[in-house]
Amino acid sequence: MSVNGAFVRQAGAILAKDLKTEWRAREIFTSMFVFTVLVVVVFQFTIGSNPALIREVAAGVLWVALLFATVIGLQRAVQMEGEEDCLQGVLLAVQDRSALFLAKALANMIYLLVVSGCILPLFALWFRVDLTASLPALGVILALGIVGLSVLGTLFSLIVLNIRMREVMLPLLFLPVSVPLLIASVYATGDLIDGKTLADLRDYVILITVFDVVFLVLAVLIFDYVVEE
Amino acid sequence: MAGGEKKRHPLSLWPGWYATLTYVAMVAALWCIFVYAPTEKAQGIVQRIFYFHVSSAMTMFVAFFVVFVASIIYLWKHADWWDQTAMSAAELGVLFCTLVLITGPIWGRPIWGVWWTWDPTLTLTLVLWLIYVAYLMLRADATDPRRARFAAVLGIVGFIDVPLIRWSIEKWRNLHPEPVVVQSGGTTGLPPAMMLTFLVSLAAFLLLFVFLLRQRMAVARRRHELEVLRHKVDEALFG
Amino acid sequence: MKNFWYLFSAYTIIWTALWAYVVYLSQANRALKQDIEALRAQLDNAIAANDASKKGSV
Structure with a gap:
């Protein structure tokens, strides 16, 4: 693994291709966004009308929605690769396999960021939380959390690519391993909704960052060994 | 070798001795737990669950550590033996993890x-069980020949996740009694008789783990052999 | 002997689970052994038949 010009060019080319396909079809984004809205709405029905309770579970609902959106998006991406069987071709074409991994993870990150950008106004509206003051801090937490979700999710989605039960196996593998990220993100977001600042959330930010860095390094290190023929 | 007496390699007697040793250690642990160890004053006799509960938990961590190391070496060397080790240790880890989750409540x-x-x-134990x-x-279902490599990735990711899960859950909630075996400052909180009983139980469980691991790996090896044979028969009949 | 049943059930469950696992392993082992032997015999027969047909055709 070496970060040089060719590596960046290859990763950029794969990413551009994926984003262009998605821009035309808008399949992955649509399914992720609609699913996120659905989760938020369904949770509204199950919580009831107690405003204090709604406020308390708001952060959890947001992250559960994003977690499931990650799974939905990755499943759709994997399905499309499977239908066209193009991943093998790409694997043969790139010299450095981790370029492929990084491109896929980046694509997922971009989808998730756009989805969370779209869902935040609806979320603030339906959960009656005022996010304007904490928006920059919330952006930091969301971005850090989304990096972790995408890295881990992409690694697992490429693992289950050739497995018969991949639709079931992806969440089964992905959800338990992402528990630390989920806990830290939910409580950091909850504290922000309660009016705390980013400085109060140092522990959570460190935890999420460590999670991101550890799994990013690990994924890049072992991805070559995973896909080599 | 029709009727010829099989030459017995000295090592071939080892499994029998090993099984006996494991059995003796288990019985010794039970004797210590139910006869030798004093009854704890505050908790009464249920405290005696501690010895097997914590021994199972530690054996579980040893098992998952074996999965982790074997997975790394497998990804690196691609030798079937390491994959079989990882898979067998994972199954045993889940077995001991289940015991921890049952005896805990x-x-x-x-x-x-x-x-x-x-x-x-x-909570950590429950999340580990799920992973x-x-x-x-993943092992049972995958039809791809690369399934061993995929499982190895999960074996590595899962174990690296352990401290992170622990850290996050501690931030999340804290109710568990303080660890009593080794308290901060290096002094042990257990009276000597209880400590000895615990160590005997732990030794018995680790012996049992190695014994079961060998048995499970024999099954994995045979399964592999069977697949190879099936392939050969297909070739001989149709190839 | 307060809480005797908790203690009893904990140890019984552990022993039952370990016992069941050992039984499962030995049964899996035995079944595999039989399968392997059957396949070996089949393989030998197939090779013998191949050889015989070759000799016949020469």
């Missing part, structure tokens, strides 16, 4: 008054 019910609390250690059950499902 049985101990907790009379002490805490509830079957389950979301305390850090219990490694997924590992076994």
Whole structure:
């Protein structure tokens, strides 16, 4: 693994291709966004009308929605690769396999960021939380959390690519391993909704960052060994 | 070798001796637990669950550590033996993890008054159970020949996740009784007789783990052999 | 002997689970052994038949 010009060019080319396909079809984004809205709405029905309770579970609902959106998006991406069987071709074409991994993870990150950008106004509206003051801090937490979700999710989605039960196996593998990220993100977001600042959330930010860095390094290190023929 | 007497390699006697040793250690542990160890004053006799409960938990961590190391070496060397080690250790880890999850509530019910609390250690064990059950499902289902490599990734990711899960859950909630075996400052909180009983139980469980691991790996090896034979028969008949 | 049943059930469950696992392993082992032997015999027969047909055709 070496970060040089060719590596960046290859990763950029794969990413551009994926984003262009998605821009035309808008399949992955649509399914992720609609699913996120659905989760938020369904949770509204199950919580009831107690405003204090709604406020308390708001952060959890947001992250559960994003977690499931990650799974939905990755499943759709994997399905499309499977239908066209193009991943093998790409694997043969790139010299450095981790370029492929990084491109896929980046694509997922971009989808998730756009989805969370779209869902935040609806979320603030339906959960009656005022996010304007904490928006920059919330952006930091969301971005850090989304990096972790995408890295881990992409690694697992490429693992289950050739497995018969991949639709079931992806969440089964992905959800338990992402528990630390989920806990830290939910409580950091909850504290922000309660009016705390980013400085109060140092522990959570460190935890999420460590999670991101550890799994990013690990994924890049072992991805070559995973896909080599 | 028709009728010829099989030459017995000295090492071939080892499994029998090893099984006997494991059995003796288990019986010794039981004797220590039910006869030798004093009854704890505050918790009464249920405290005796501690010896097998914590031994199972430590054996589980040893098992998952074996999965981790074997997975790394497998990804690196691609030798079947390491994959079989990882898979067998994962299955045993789930077995011991299940025992921890069952005996924990049985101990907790009379002490805490509830079957389950979301305390850090219990929650960590539950999350580990979910991760490694997924590992076994990945092994059982995958039809791709590269499944061993995929499982190895999960074996590595799962174990690296352990401190992170522990850290996050501790931030989340804290109810569990302080670890009593080794307290801060290096002094042990257990009286000597209880400590000895615990160490004997732990030794017995680790011996049992190695014994079961060898048996499980024999099954894995035979399964592999069977697949190779099937392939050969297909070739001989149709190829 | 307060809480005797908790203690009893904990140890019984552990022993039952370990016992069941050992039984499962030995049964899996035995079944595999039989399968392997059957396949070996089949393989030998197939090779013998191949050889015989070759000799016949020469």
